[in-house]
Amino acid sequence: MRYPEASSPLSSRQVREELGGADAVIVALDELDAAAISAGRNLKVIAKHGVGVDNIDVGRAALGGITVVNAPGMNSTAVADLVMGLLLALQRKIVDAHNSLLEGRWERFHGPELVDRTMAILGFGRIGHEVAKRAHGFGMRVIAYDPFLAPAEFERAGVERCEEIDAALAEADVVTLHLPSTGTGPLLGGEAIGRMKPGAVLVNAARGDLVDEDAVVAALRDGALAGYAADAFAVEPPVGRPLLTAPNVVFTPHIGAFTDHANELMGMSVVEDILAVLSGRAPRHPVIIKD
CATH class of the missing domain: 3.40.50.720 (NAD(P)-binding Rossmann-like Domain)
Structure with missing residues (x-):
């Protein structure tokens, strides 16, 4: 060896x-x-x-x-834990607060609670199921899209089924991705991101090429997207990529598992x-x- x-x-x-x-x-x-x-x-x-x-x-x-x-x-619970960690860090500005305190300031950082907010899980396999359990624990409403699962699978998990991705995007305060790469381009390009609910946030702990990162940057800078957290990137490591300078982001170096x-x-x-x-x-x- x-x-x-x-x-x-x-x-x-x-x-x-x-x-x-x-x-x-x-x-x-x-x-x-x-x-x-x-x-x-x-x-x-x-x-x-x-x-x-x-x-x-x-x-x-x-x-x-x-x-x-x-x-x-075998890594489903590990990835699901990180998804919730990324979401909490993004919504409550934990990284910004930490850095501010280390720099000698004592600032207040405001952010939304998760209770009563809607999470859309795109891809409802093993990891998606584990994320749903955790989201329910925070009092969130959970909806999910997965074209390969029977309706009974969603019902057993206490999750509302969306037949189309666009329907999930329109309703969700939080969108989290748990699908494989499409092989044909981003699942969420500029138009799809534009159909997300105003003020929504996006979490990608699946594959970097599921999203058009340039479109994410544009949506973050004009305020259409309130935040983006990612553990996966189109290019890894993403050295020098515009995404790294975008506002309201939290990143980890593909450590989900x-x-x-x-x-x-x-x-x-x-x-x-x-x-x-x-x-x-x-x-x-x-x-x-x-x-």
Whole structure:
């Protein structure tokens, strides 16, 4: 077993330089495109230390007989905790208050409470369900959009179902994203952001390319959007991006799954699946290509 010399996330070129004759590789947000996968001359299994596999060319792996596994459901509570932390920090201006106090000032920072406000969850999978539980604990009304779930799933969670994204955007004081990358451009571009309720805030702890970051900057600067919190960015790290200078923002460096508990669960899961594949057994969490 060996670790890469460069810091994660690795580019495709860096992955190619590191793979060598490895039989298995564990990745987080590192780029496993067709070129990187082709460079793994002995590669038999790619393990995602997480859930989303948009950084892995699963189709190319399948063509090469390489199994891809991930660790679904094991970071759900960790990400949900961070979503609520980001939301609270944004709404109550906790970061601004902290910095002000350290600079020797004793200012008052006003912000809204969460009770009786409406949260829209776009993508109601495992993480979305956990976010809903936490939002209910704060006395929020929760609505959700997910085209792949039956209405009964929303009812069981005590959540109102929205059939269209636009309906959710129009009602919500808080919009939080929990969908995979679209692969075809931002889910929320300028027009969609313009349809959000005046004074609403947006939280993105899913994928950076779900939003048009330039449109977010424009909406923040003209006041159409009251705040933006993110743990994921279109370019990571987002050095020099206009988003970093926008008002009313709170950012973290893609640390949603970074709890001791989640990392232990994901690590054990992917190692067990790697050992299964290398010994000729079926893994518990293979990534299946959908037609």
